[in-house]
Amino acid sequence: MRSTRFKVMMSIIIILLIIMVLAMAIGFSAPQSSAMGAATTPIQAIGAQISASFNDFFGAFSKVNRLEEENAQLKKELQKRNEELIEFYQFKQQNEQMKDYLGIRDLHPDFTFEPARVISRDPTNRFYAFTIDKGTMAGVSKHDPVRNADGLVGYVIEAAPTYSVVMTVLDGGINIGAMSYRTLGADTGIVSGDITLSKDGLCRLNFLPQDCKIAVGDLIITTGIGGIFPKDMPIGTVKEIKQNQSDISVYAVIQPAADIRELRDVFVITHFDGQGGIDPEEE
Amino acid sequence: VQKQNRLRYALHAISLLILFLMQGTRGLTVEIFGVAPLLLIPFSVCIGMFEHEVAGASFGFAAGLLWDVNAGGWPGFNAIMLMIFGWLCGWLITNLIRNNFLSAFLLTGGSLAVYSVLHWLFFYCLAGYDNAAYAFWHFDAVQAVYSLLCVIPMYFSIRFFMKVMRAL
Numbered sequence: 001m002r003s004t005r006f007k008v009m010m011s012i013i014i015i016l017l018i019i020m021v022l023a024m025a026i027g028f029s030a031p032q033s034s035a036m037g038a039a040t041t042p043i044q045a046i047g048a049q050i051s052a053s054f055n056d057f058f059g060a061f062s063k064v065n066r067l068e069e070e071n072a073q074l075k076k077e078l079q080k081r082n083e084e085l086i087e088f089y090q091f092k093q094q095n096e097q098m099k100d101y102l103g104i105r106d107l108h109p110d111f112t113f114e115p116a117r118v119i120s121r122d123p124t125n126r127f128y129a130f131t132i133d134k135g136t137m138a139g140v141s142k143h144d145p146v147r148n149a150d151g152l153v154g155y156v157i158e159a160a161p162t163y164s165v166v167m168t169v170l171d172g173g174i175n176i177g178a179m180s181y182r183t184l185g186a187d188t189g190i191v192s193g194d195i196t197l198s199k200d201g202l203c204r205l206n207f208l209p210q211d212c213k214i215a216v217g218d219l220i221i222t223t224g225i226g227g228i229f230p231k232d233m234p235i236g237t238v239k240e241i242k243q244n245q246s247d248i249s250v251y252a253v254i255q256p257a258a259d260i261r262e263l264r265d266v267f268v269i270t271h272f273d274g275q276g277g278i279d280p281e282e283e
Numbered sequence: 284v285q286k287q288n289r290l291r292y293a294l295h296a297i298s299l300l301i302l303f304l305m306q307g308t309r310g311l312t313v314e315i316f317g318v319a320p321l322l323l324i325p326f327s328v329c330i331g332m333f334e335h336e337v338a339g340a341s342f343g344f345a346a347g348l349l350w351d352v353n354a355g356g357w358p359g360f361n362a363i364m365l366m367i368f369g370w371l372c373g374w375l376i377t378n379l380i381r382n383n384f385l386s387a388f389l390l391t392g393g394s395l396a397v398y399s400v401l402h403w404l405f406f407y408c409l410a411g412y413d414n415a416a417y418a419f420w421h422f423d424a425v426q427a428v429y430s431l432l433c434v435i436p437m438y439f440s441i442r443f444f445m446k447v448m449r450a451l
Contacts, residue, residue: 120307122353123319124402126422131307131353163352172412195407195414199317199421 093265108230112271114138116146118263119163127171127198128260129154132268135162139270143228148266151234151257152176152222156268164268168260169235170198177223178205178235180214187212188223191235191254201261202239205252212250214238220254230272291448295330295342302326303349318426323350323361324398325434327369328391329441332382336373343369357405364401368394384438391434395427 116132134140136159144156146166154168167174169191176191189205197203205220218238224231236256244251302322305311312319323346331339347362354361372390376382403423407415 120353121309122350123306123321123426124354124406126418160352165353173410195412195418 108272110271110273111230111269112139114140114268114270116140116164116266116268118266126195127193128168128201129157129171130166130168130263132164132166132266133162134268135160135164137161140164140268141270145229145233145269145272146266147233147269148258148263150259151236152229153256153258153260153263153266155228166266169193169203169256170201170260172198176229176235177225178220179223180238181219181221181232181234182215183213183218185223187214189251191220197253201256201259203236203254203256205238205254206244206249208241208250208252210248210250212241214241214252216240220252224274227274227276230269230274287448287451291445292338294444295334295338296345299323299326299342299346299349303346306350307353315429316421316425318422318429320433321395321398321426321430322433322437323347323365324368324394324430325391325437327365328372328394329387329434329437331369331372331374332376332387332390333441333445334373335377336370339369339371339373340366341369343367360402360405364398368398384435387434387438388431392431395430399423399427 114134116134116138118130119133121128121130132140132146140156140159142156142159144159144164146153146155152169154166154171154174156164157167158165169176170193172193172195174192177188178191179185179188187208189207191203191205193203205214208214216238220235220238222229222231222233222235234257236254236258238252239255240253242251242253306319306322309319312322327339327343327346330342334342343365344362347360347365350361350365351358372394375390376386380386399419400423403415403419407418412418
């Protein structure tokens, strides 16, 4: 005889099998599963929550590692792009410089140029004198005129083997023979700097007669007299005409064509037809 | 001690180069009323104060030589001036006055005043420029005051650096 326990167990198995078969055949939720589910769902939810938290916690480490790798890779890529960008701007700048150079060269075939870069300025100089990265080793010599694509900048006052110092047209010590392009030499004067104007990047055309025909907006160019500066080189435009306080002459305030205060690249004219003459500080 | 001295001087030299570049390059310092500060004068004074007169004179001389490269005009003017400032400040601190911020401020002020007046005298008055007085009041005086303010960060930076070096 089989025991009562065995009979109960078999009964339960059979009942469960019947429920299972019926549930599968009819499609209702098995009550034992529902009951178990009802009991276990909150626990499962808590377990899932804990698991998710664990997953998030430990997953974060692996994510951080992955993000770090990605970040390093992106940084490398960005660095490469930046280097390419710097190279691009350098080429662009060189290209612009060469275009300026070729433009001036076409206009003045007798000029021999030496492109140079402004490397520093003396903060105690009130006329924006600057140092360039070319010297006697590059063929630059004292008194060579310096210009950029826009116009005359100044001339070399000191030429060392590897650098040169340039005095600008804003300097009160410079004297450049100049005339109006419009009046074609009817009124000539001397361009020189002025301490009261240099701060604003302006200079003066001095010694003009009272009845001069120069007008505001006229282009002022070099006369070429003296042999230091080539003829017909643009200096700037007339901004204002004023009466000189010390004598009967008038003077014109000139806005230089080149922005002297913001120069970066210039050309030293190491040779031109008619070069050689008196010191422009004594002209 | 010798190794420490070498390291200290090497760092002074690097500081000098950085300040020289800052002083000579437009855009690396802020311009106020159209003037940039003279960083090498407060530097020479501070080095003279924290080291001794020989080191002050040497660094002042080196700073002046570098400055003269950009200056044109009278080569050697800045080298002589800064060497004297460095030596004098070192000697005064060693023998007469205490090394504190007030001393640095007064010594830098005095050095800047002497430099500005002599620079103006030699490069504007005697050079025959018109409106030389305008140049002094609108440029030299403003620049001297602006440069004097630079002694504040410079003095405390060098003092901090010297303390760190002594602690090593």
